[in-house]
Amino acid sequence: EVLLLDSGGDLVQPGGSLRLSCAASGFHFNTYAMSWVRQAPGKGLEWVSSIDSGGLRTFYADSVKGRFSISRDLSKSTLYLQMNSLRAEDTAVYFCARYKGALKEHFEHWGQGTLVTVSS
Amino acid sequence: DIQMTQSPSSLSASVGDRVTITCRASQDIRNSLAWYQQTSEKVPKSLIYSASSLESGVPSRFSGSGSGTDFTLTISGLQPEDFGTYYCQQYHYYTYTFGQGTKLEIK
Numbered sequence: 001e002v003l004l005l006d007s008g009g010d011l012v013q014p015g016g017s018l019r020l021s022c023a024a025s026g027f028h029f030n031t032y033a034m035s036w037v038r039q040a041p042g043k044g045l046e047w048v049s050s051i052d053s054g055g056l057r058t059f060y061a062d063s064v065k066g067r068f069s070i071s072r073d074l075s076k077s078t079l080y081l082q083m084n085s086l087r088a089e090d091t092a093v094y095f096c097a098r099y100k101g102a103l104k105e106h107f108e109h110w111g112q113g114t115l116v117t118v119s120s
Numbered sequence: 121d122i123q124m125t126q127s128p129s130s131l132s133a134s135v136g137d138r139v140t141i142t143c144r145a146s147q148d149i150r151n152s153l154a155w156y157q158q159t160s161e162k163v164p165k166s167l168i169y170s171a172s173s174l175e176s177g178v179p180s181r182f183s184g185s186g187s188g189t190d191f192t193l194t195i196s197g198l199q200p201e202d203f204g205t206y207y208c209q210q211y212h213y214y215t216y217t218f219g220q221g222t223k224l225e226i227k
Contacts (some may be wrong), residue, residue, distance in 0.1 A: 022175065035163075035216070039210065044205075044207065044208050044218060044220050044221040045156070045158075045164065045209075045218045045221070046217075047209075047215065047216035047217065047218065050214070050216065059214045059215075061215070062121075068195075086156035093162075095163070095164065097164075100169065103214065104152065104211060104212070105169070105211060106166060106169040106170075106209065106211050107154070107164075107166060107209075108166055108169075109166075109173070110163050110165070110166075111163075112162075112163055112166050113163065
């Protein structure tokens with residue numbers, strides 16, 4: 001069974017940093033591209049960032065480019081999202097998602113989400 | 121940037137009804153279109169990919185069609201567990217744009 005366990009969400013002040021983690025199990029982690037998607041309170045889904053299976057190619061939404069960094073540790077089967085210079089508008093539930101395969105495919109599996117609140 | 125526009129934004133329907141949701145892309149995305157469902161359980165669930173392929177385990181009352189810029193999701197014979205919000209998403213471009221969502225409510 002594919003399991004994605006998101007963690008790391010917290011209350012952080014504007015300008016602060018946070019690192020989210022997504023622990024993967026039930027599949028060969030180094031075979032699939034991965035992504036982060038967020039959902040602000042009462043709003044729709046917004047793609048944030050993606051990384052290929054080998055960790056060499058990364059993509060970011062304009063809203064987070066230069067502030068967020070996606071990475072993966074193949075030895076730990078874990079996906080990360082380093083979030084710097086956080087703003088109030090970054091407040092959201094962050095979901096990790098596994099692609100069906102490569103980057104030009106859809107998000108087949110989702111984690112349960114972790115809440116990030118940016119507020120003073 | 122590519123835009124994905126869903127219609128309607130919300131609709132009310134009864135158990136047993138047939139419902140259609142449309143999604144329009146601002147550029148040609150071939151058949152790189154997925155549909156997701158988000159119910160009170162909060163975690164999005166994949167329903168349809170490649171515009172018309174049913175995800176494993178998803179009931180056959182869900183179906184998708186379209187290519188290029190115009191797509192539809194149809195639910196034939198609504199069940200109580202189908203009420204929630206539906207999102208389309210393009211994955212032809214590396215911006216993975218979602219539609220704004222269609223909230224399906226019980227009439």
